[in-house]
Amino acid sequence: MSDVLELVEARLRTTLGEPDARAAVTFLGTDRIEVLRFVGDLDNEVVRYATLGMSAQPMSDPTAVVADPLRGPRAELVLTVRGGRADTDKVLRPLAVLAASPQVEGVIVAPGxxxxxxxxxxxxxxxxxxxxxxxxxxxxxxxxxEPCDPVRFLPLLPMTPNEAAWKRVHGAEALQERWLRHGVDLRDPLRSGVPLDD
Structure with a gap:
């Protein structure tokens, strides 16, 4: 399905511009995952990282006896951070790990x-x-x-351990509402956790 990845990369380039860096990670028993870095504004304020390779095959239900090679959700991951505040380029391997999780762990990555x-x-x-x-x-x-599902580009919002624990209890929507209410800058790579006790 290299043609799918060519279309995905073309969509990323059309939307985000030319990547200024890319790295490839291969895990045992999985397809290669690349992570592309896109630097946005002239002052490099925003940096975006996008995976390339997760969508090469559809994510399948781990309980299915046989995985459908065509049907099923496809996705790539996109992380946006403010540049120059932390060594966020080290996120390449963790992003590749997350992008490989459907192949490695049989999970379906979806919003929420x-x-x-x-x-x-x-x-x-x-x-x-x-x-x-x-x-x-x-x-x-x-x-x-047809019959392939579209490729969805899923934004990733970093969570502190306390936010992740709170989200497990209250849900994704409640956490996002709390971030919004407190004016949290989700692109700040050094931000502190949102207040969870009010």
């Missing part, structure tokens, strides 16, 4: 899900997990020929 890498996303990061947000705001879905 929590993904945990078990270590800081980058050196000094107060985050070890991310919330998968709704797609479509930054990069539009990529329609594929």
């Amino acid at each position: 899900a929590s993904l945990d890498v078990g270590e800081p996303l980058w050196p000094g990061a107060p985050f070890t997990s991310v919330l998968v947000a709704e797609p479509g705001g930054l990069v539009e879905d990529l329609e594929l020929d």
Whole structure:
């Protein structure tokens, strides 16, 4: 399905511009996952990281006896942070790990899900997990020929361990409302956790 990945990369380039860096990670028994870095504004204020490879095959229900090679949700992951405040380029491997999780662990990554890498996303990061947000705001879905599902570009919102625990109890929507109410800058790679006791 290299043609799918070519279409995905073309969509990313059309939307985000030319990547200024890319790295490839291969895990035993999985397809190669690349992570592309896109630097936005002229002052490099915003940096975006997008996976490339997760959508090569559809995510399948882990209980299915045989995985459908064509039908099923497809996705890539997109993380946006403010540049120059932390060594966020070290997020490349954790992002690749998350993108490989459907192949490795048989999970279906969808909006509202929590993904945990078990270590800081980058050196000094107060985050070890991310919330998968709704797609479509930054990069539009990529329609594929029938019977394939479209590729969705899922934004990732870093969560502190306390936010992740609170989200497990109250849900993704409640956490996002709390972030909004407190004016949390979700792109700040050094932000502190949102107040959870009011």
